[in-house]
Amino acid sequence: MPSFPPLETVCKKRFPFSMACPSFVYPAGYTDNVRHLAPFVDEIELLFFESRFADSLPSRSMIRELAQLARNGGITYNVHLPTDIRVGHRDAGVRQTAVDVLTRTIDRCAPLDPTTFTLHLERDRSEPDDRRWQAHTAESLEAVLANGIPRRCISVENLGYDFELAAPVVEKLDLSVCMDLGHLMAHNKAITAFFDRWRDRITIFHLHGVDGARDHLPLDRLSTARMVRVLELLDRFCGVVSLEVFSFEALNASLSHLLDRWSGLTTEADHRA
Template sequence: MTPTMHLDGIPSVKGRFPFRVGTTSYIIPADILPNVRALAPLIDDIELLLFEIPEMTNIPSPASIRELRQLAEENSLSFTVHLPIDLQLGHSDDDGRLQSVNACRSMIEATANLEPFAYVLHVDAFDTTSREPTPAADIASWTENVSHSIADILSTGVSPRHLCVETLAYRFEFLDPIIESFDLGVCLDIGHILLYGFDLDEHLDRYLTRTRVLHAHGIRNGKDHRGLEHLDPTARDRVLQALSADADTPRVLTLEVFSEPHFTSSMRTMHSLLPAEPA
């Protein structure tokens, strides 16, 4: 077993908030397992960022899955699984669409023994010409194609509310018919909502009851996935208030950053926001 790499000087927030706090599996420059070993004492959940391309894959082997499960049991840890970001679930070409579906299915099946808290799903857009934030020029066809893809993914047996569709650069309401038809979960990406100029309160009011995962990250100089100190404090506090007010519903707030400096500053920000200890 590879020796554990330590993240020194970072305050733990494990079990300290009325919701789970997580981060990604790419904080230190290493593979998934070393990241999980280093992060497990500090947080409640780790988002496994998985990919599979012809040249390589980072889907954990059965032996790695067993070790990840053991680490989870020893550290009161859960996992969310971020399915590939370059999916074509709404594509009109069935071959391309099914290739994306099969990538999701293989990752869900490979990680099933981890009993993931959620699977985060990108339903990407195909209209690059419109000035409006729409996902496709032909919304009806796009909706039909995405619906076929979702049905195929759910045939793995994953719970619909555990398949959480993420807010991206287009108006999320275009997904409403699909979300409601399949009773899907939602991943509210707070950074995306703010970066693309959408209304945070409207998204919280409309989707929080379906939301199982939230992504939090800062925006600096037009770039997202920065440290949490660069997230608008009003928006940050609004999210924490909403989560705390509905603490009986299991949720994870993922600090979606990808480096040790951004993780360190984000954790210090979260530590400064800890609820007061009972007298």
């Protein structure tokens, strides 16, 4: 097993929410990352961004190994579904490929009992008509749901476009929501308003630093004012918070910054009481 430096901050069972991080922090595969990260967090976000590679999906034996690592390490998983698919594409063949990829990924990961499957609904240019895109998207996802996955196990993530375009699909199919705070802040959207709009459906936060339009940065790159607003939302949330940064250095800095700021928040609350 490769040897990598350990994180400096233990955030396991330190918050009222589950602290999560991605499965690609160290330059290694899923199992080595899980072994090194499990002592420090409550949950690991398994990333399956690219479906076009033949080995992009773990083998069934690796899934069994990941399940054993979860039991041994006292962690859970959430799954980020592939992002290189288009469930709302104008072409029916492209949509069917997307359905097949999602169905295969969900089926393969089901033994891990993920807390949620996070889904990108890309608003691509192949279908300029919003209503047709929504109808195609809903039709594709109905085909995925027909395989038996509970509807609230799929969490639709907000991306760069106005999330209200996805709202009819989310509400019609009774899906959950993945609130990516970094995406919202990078596009100068109000995070509190988004949370209040979707709070009954939000299962997971994606959290990362933002500098202008750049996101997925260490959390300490957030301005003080933005960090205060983030902490106010975290104080109202008991789901999963995944720090979506993709290197040891960025995760190490982010965990330390979050715990330091959270400790300050709880101390202030004790003083107010």
